[in-house]
Amino acid sequence: MRKLDLSVQFAGIEMKNPVTTASGTFSARDSGQFYDIGRLGAVVTKGVASEPWAGNPTPRIGETYGGMLNAVGLQNPGADAFIADELAYLKQFSTPVIANVAGRTAEEYCLAVEKLSETDVAMLEINISCPNVKEGGIGFGTDPRMAAEITRAVKSVSKKPILVKLTPNVTDITEIAKAVEAEGADGISLINTLLGMKIDVQRKKPVLANIMGGFSGPAIKPVAVRMVYQVRRAVQIPIMGLGGIMTGEDAAEFIMAGADVISVGTAALVNPTAPVDILEELEAYMEEQGFKTIADIRQAFQG
Amino acid sequence: MRKLDLSVQFAGIEMKNPVTTASGTFSARDSGQFYDIGRLGAVVTKGVASEPWAGNPTPRIGETYGGMLNAVGLQNPGADAFIADELAYLKQFSTPVIANVAGRTAEEYCLAVEKLSETDVAMLEINISCPNVKEGGIGFGTDPRMAAEITRAVKSVSKKPILVKLTPNVTDITEIAKAVEAEGADGISLINTLLGMKIDVQRKKPVLANIMGGFSGPAIKPVAVRMVYQVRRAVQIPIMGLGGIMTGEDAAEFIMAGADVISVGTAALVNPTAPVDILEELEAYMEEQGFKTIADIRQAFQG
Amino acid sequence: MKKIICGKVACNEAIARDIYKMQIQSPELGQAKPGQFVNLYLADKSMLLPRPISICDIEEGCMTLVYKVVGKGTKALSAYKEQDDIRVSTPLGNGYFIEGEELEHHTCDYRGKKVALVGGGIGVPPMVLLAKRLQEQGAEVTAVVGFPEEAFLIQELKGFCQSVHIATDRGTIGFHGNVLELIQEKEILAQEYFACGPKVMLRALSQWCQQQQLSCQVSLEERMGCGYGACVGCTCKIKVVTEAGVEIQQKGVCKHGPVFFGEEVAWDA
Amino acid sequence: MKKIICGKVACNEAIARDIYKMQIQSPELGQAKPGQFVNLYLADKSMLLPRPISICDIEEGCMTLVYKVVGKGTKALSAYKEQDDIRVSTPLGNGYFIEGEELEHHTCDYRGKKVALVGGGIGVPPMVLLAKRLQEQGAEVTAVVGFPEEAFLIQELKGFCQSVHIATDRGTIGFHGNVLELIQEKEILAQEYFACGPKVMLRALSQWCQQQQLSCQVSLEERMGCGYGACVGCTCKIKVVTEAGVEIQQKGVCKHGPVFFGEEVAWDA
Numbered sequence A, B: 001m002r003k004l005d006l007s008v009q010f011a012g013i014e015m016k017n018p019v020t021t022a023s024g025t026f027s028a029r030d031s032g033q034f035y036d037i038g039r040l041g042a043v044v045t046k047g048v049a050s051e052p053w054a055g056n057p058t059p060r061i062g063e064t065y066g067g068m069l070n071a072v073g074l075q076n077p078g079a080d081a082f083i084a085d086e087l088a089y090l091k092q093f094s095t096p097v098i099a100n101v102a103g104r105t106a107e108e109y110c111l112a113v114e115k116l117s118e119t120d121v122a123m124l125e126i127n128i129s130c131p132n133v134k135e136g137g138i139g140f141g142t143d144p145r146m147a148a149e150i151t152r153a154v155k156s157v158s159k160k161p162i163l164v165k166l167t168p169n170v171t172d173i174t175e176i177a178k179a180v181e182a183e184g185a186d187g188i189s190l191i192n193t194l195l196g197m198k199i200d201v202q203r204k205k206p207v208l209a210n211i212m213g214g215f216s217g218p219a220i221k222p223v224a225v226r227m228v229y230q231v232r233r234a235v236q237i238p239i240m241g242l243g244g245i246m247t248g249e250d251a252a253e254f255i256m257a258g259a260d261v262i263s264v265g266t267a268a269l270v271n272p273t274a275p276v277d278i279l280e281e282l283e284a285y286m287e288e289q290g291f292k293t294i295a296d297i298r299q300a301f302q303g
Numbered sequence C, D: 001m002k003k004i005i006c007g008k009v010a011c012n013e014a015i016a017r018d019i020y021k022m023q024i025q026s027p028e029l030g031q032a033k034p035g036q037f038v039n040l041y042l043a044d045k046s047m048l049l050p051r052p053i054s055i056c057d058i059e060e061g062c063m064t065l066v067y068k069v070v071g072k073g074t075k076a077l078s079a080y081k082e083q084d085d086i087r088v089s090t091p092l093g094n095g096y097f098i099e100g101e102e103l104e105h106h107t108c109d110y111r112g113k114k115v116a117l118v119g120g121g122i123g124v125p126p127m128v129l130l131a132k133r134l135q136e137q138g139a140e141v142t143a144v145v146g147f148p149e150e151a152f153l154i155q156e157l158k159g160f161c162q163s164v165h166i167a168t169d170r171g172t173i174g175f176h177g178n179v180l181e182l183i184q185e186k187e188i189l190a191q192e193y194f195a196c197g198p199k200v201m202l203r204a205l206s207q208w209c210q211q212q213q214l215s216c217q218v219s220l221e222e223r224m225g226c227g228y229g230a231c232v233g234c235t236c237k238i239k240v241v242t243e244a245g246v247e248i249q250q251k252g253v254c255k256h257g258p259v260f261f262g263e264e265v266a267w268d269a
């Protein structure tokens, strides 16, 4: 039998397989205590801004039926500390690094992108779910005009390929996807978290100190698959698919829906070795189905 | 100890308790084989249009992690048959009936509302998640202008209080809620299903013949609670809260978030007696917490 | 009233490759009609919907189900151990029409009547209870059962049938071919046919019976939500004679079926 | 490497109202430091996140945990039966600093040293392993433990402590009041204090120790996501001395803690 070839070309980078970590659920030193990071197709690091952010008060985490809520609030040490610490540490692995970037204004995004452009990260992922402080705190990613503006701004300063990460909390995801494609985004990743809330009826208050938070995990997968499917049919650029992936078959589902590569988020909190387990399960699924390449999976889909 | 009083006034009707069924998950004759319908605060019937609708091809049902997908496509026998059959059968129970109404144009909604206005239903619930065939099939409920238009149209012909049922597949739910309140809606119910999709990676095709479908069940509860909370703070009219309610504590959670009454949908497919079980659990929760009335639950919330 | 009861697994064992027999005990289990099914509710809370499984056999307090592992739910089911609790509904659907009531032009008395039960794959289990009841009513019962490769429930059927004919897709056991080919080749003739199995099989048999002007009841399968009539998820298309002529209506498999007369079914609609 | 292992429940019994002792066996269980915790992963798949529980005792191949039923997860945990499988992480967090390394101005040799272990409610369990280790290192160990009403783990503590003082909120057993009042009233003096319990207790004790210029280690609790440093969900505010002066930094309870020195913690930030 011919050997499996899981390698993929993704928005200008070579990956040995399509499995990556999702931003905010991976820390090189800590995740690396459970598995060999070098096995992954790429790693996506926690959101980083031009300057340090303190994030939200605790409790920041809640559990829901088949999912979870988080209101970490993008706590991060700022781009300089990130480059000196996490990024330096990641150099030892033969795995491309995709740095996730946060900002509150177009200027802030650009500042972080400029700093990260000078490093050897393979790609930048722009998290446009952040609130735009100049326009009343409404999320950049909820409006095609603002999404386009950020994409244009970061593309103009970046030396690296740009992935734009979309928020699912919109009426029409294809509208946003087309807007960022038109401004030259090299790829799209979706979905970020849904906006959710939980109340503790024993304590009679919201579970999160921040009241609302990002809702992720297997519970949200149907929304993610639907959006990947819709966006695949609306734009040409490659897609990183994520949202609730827990198994190798889930990964295959996203690839059939139209993803080129996938990310594992909440699953890695539920099971620290999830990214490599999912990689192995994807291989097993391919063997069982007689698929030799990732393209075979996509082509088998009768959608 | 004083007896519990679960009665509520809701948008002009009296209900002995706040527990109702969710549209499309209740059939008087079939659900009535598992419990006494007379115990419920009200029943919400399956969506009905002015004329019969055939609905979508099968498979119409899929299961997701902690949730389900449906693409029934609003199959219904039309208002006349509904009045002659389901509604006539429901007369024997001492429970108010809220009739859920579907349409593809404002005229169709109005036709159904006119017919139902002549019956003894207590209230009408207008499902504005339907696609507007005159405007390219985009959902009425995804645009404040169209939502307002439908509300105005049905209010002008209805002799019954009007509940407008909102779709969660929007960027800003409060905008839609305010638009329907401004046109005189007597209440709002939310949420309808999220838009979801699932692919069967063994058969390599979408699980639903319709490809995408309505996503419901406990998985979606965090989105529903968040939207009820947001809408409660944006409008004055009463709210019927639903989306993933499985237990009495879930019901209390919606009441704390701002719902006046609640509906049980998918839970009734998972457990046919769910509506009355949830009613009993809500009573047990109230006893345990020392709450005497539904208002006590709401007031205890420190949000 | 219908209800969901908490049964105890009395046995759950593989009887063929990927095929399991589960027996569930509960004092609340009464009688059932052949062709009725039950909803099994899984303990794993990530899977919400019930799994509908036909009743293979039932006696006061104990029910036998035979199921194939085809996905996550049936896989989870196969891991149940003796004495585990399992939530199960009381019988659902209408089952085969053998009650003796006058059913339009269909017969009502099975004494001395030749009937053939045609089962394919996981359509075989309900044939056991059906054979038992028809034999009790005095019918002369023949079973024709088809499998991909490996046969099961043959001994059980032999207990109630005068003869049991087996077909396998690959000819591993019995006749090499499908059940209809077997019926035609061996001229297994009867006055009435009862079938359960894949849609292609039901359709071919039903059309053949229509040509022969023989009565044929088929048990349909559809992806279900609730299994009791509330969700309108499981419709099939049925021809109904109305004042305006023959009309195709949508009927719930769980509520109006799962058994229909072959000629009622709008196979192509 | 850290890992998730599949252990077997050796016992799981109520030792007080809503308080359970669970023993988990696995050949892969090695040693642990007192104050470390493990993540328990529940079988019910609707609950995704691990439940962090402190290690109460550990020997090659067997670990003892003591937990209180406070919600859905711990309720599900209390239903585990002997021989059930349970997924559990290898030890997480850093535990109490008693390794004998020079820790800034803190001592490193416990021989003959008087130490007091202060536990409140479900903060008592880690004190058992801590008492054992400090006794092994030659310390003179006193325990001061507080409960709402009912005491537990007293015998276990007595095995490693010279004396065990009990306080209850309602005076049902021992001293009527909280642990700090008990320490003050009975003048239970020690050279170093180790504490685990509700935040109000830790804070009051820590402030009292600072006034007395005594060293105090506290084990903090925070709502966790991953429990191993990946999600940044569980931060607490810690004072860190930098070139620019004292700075308040956010540290992960699971990764940098759960144990901190009382004076490091920015209680009001």
Ligand SMILES: Cc1cc2nc3c(=O)[nH]c(=O)nc-3n(C[C@H](O)[C@H](O)[C@H](O)COP(=O)(O)OP(=O)(O)OC[C@H]3O[C@@H](n4cnc5c(N)ncnc54)[C@H](O)[C@@H]3O)c2cc1C
Pocket: B063, C037, C049, C050, C051, C052, C053, C054, C055, C066, C067, C068, C069, C070, C071, C072, C073, C074, C075, C122, C125, C126, C220, C221, C222, C223, C224, C225, C258
């Ligand atoms: C009236 C009726 C009687 C049945 N009797 C038997 C029986 O006696 N023995 C037996 O082995 N099987 C029987 N089935 C089929 C059985 O219900 C499915 O195989 C089972 O539900 C699959 O569950 P899963 O989680 O393992 O599969 P999934 O992973 O959910 O899906 C695998 C396949 O099973 C089908 N399926 C899944 N759930 C259902 C459902 N609720 N209804 C219909 N199809 C479904 C899916 O379409 C898919 O093709 C019956 C089905 C019906 C409708």
Ligand SMILES: Cc1cc2nc3c(=O)[nH]c(=O)nc-3n(C[C@H](O)[C@H](O)[C@H](O)COP(=O)(O)OP(=O)(O)OC[C@H]3O[C@@H](n4cnc5c(N)ncnc54)[C@H](O)[C@@H]3O)c2cc1C
Pocket: A063, D037, D049, D050, D051, D052, D053, D054, D055, D066, D067, D068, D069, D070, D071, D072, D073, D074, D075, D122, D125, D126, D220, D221, D222, D223, D224, D225, D258
């Ligand atoms: C480092 C550490 C060690 C612990 N050691 C013990 C112990 O030895 N014995 C013991 O009984 N308890 C211990 N706890 C607390 C224990 O983790 C929680 O009581 C348990 O997770 C509650 O789960 P639940 O599903 O029953 O509660 P839920 O219904 O989820 O919530 C009930 C309460 O428990 C809290 N809680 C829930 N999950 C967590 C979590 N993952 N982290 C922190 N708090 C949580 C919630 O904030 C809430 O107040 C420890 C917690 C931490 C952080």
Ligand SMILES: Cc1cc2nc3c(=O)[nH]c(=O)nc-3n(C[C@H](O)[C@H](O)[C@H](O)COP(=O)(O)O)c2cc1C
Pocket: A022, A023, A024, A025, A046, A047, A048, A070, A072, A074, A100, A127, A165, A191, A192, A193, A214, A215, A216, A217, A218, A220, A242, A243, A244, A245, A263, A264, A265, A266, A267, D225, D231, D232, D233
């Ligand atoms: C604790 C946590 C922190 C996250 N932080 C970030 C972040 O910093 N930047 C970002 O773009 N997405 C962040 N996300 C979103 C995830 O990357 C991912 O888009 C989302 O969780 C859906 O995938 P999942 O269901 O696999 O988790 C975070 C998610 C979680 C659970």
Ligand SMILES: Cc1cc2nc3c(=O)[nH]c(=O)nc-3n(C[C@H](O)[C@H](O)[C@H](O)COP(=O)(O)O)c2cc1C
Pocket: B022, B023, B024, B025, B046, B047, B048, B070, B072, B074, B100, B127, B165, B191, B192, B193, B214, B215, B216, B217, B218, B220, B242, B243, B244, B245, B263, B264, B265, B266, B267, C225, C231, C232, C233
């Ligand atoms: C099978 C099914 C059919 C439904 N049909 C309707 C309908 O006819 N009209 C409507 O307004 N909502 C319909 N809904 C949506 C529900 O009423 C409810 O808003 C949604 O399912 C969320 O609640 P739940 O999670 O409790 O099910 C349907 C839902 C399901 C699962």
Ligand code: FES
Pocket: C223, C224, C225, C226, C227, C228, C229, C230, C231, C232, C233, C234, C235, C252, C253, C254, C255
């Ligand atoms: S499965 Fe719900 S109506 Fe048949």
Ligand code: FES
Pocket: D223, D224, D225, D226, D227, D228, D229, D230, D231, D232, D233, D234, D235, D252, D253, D254, D255
């Ligand atoms: S719980 Fe995830 S970092 Fe501490």
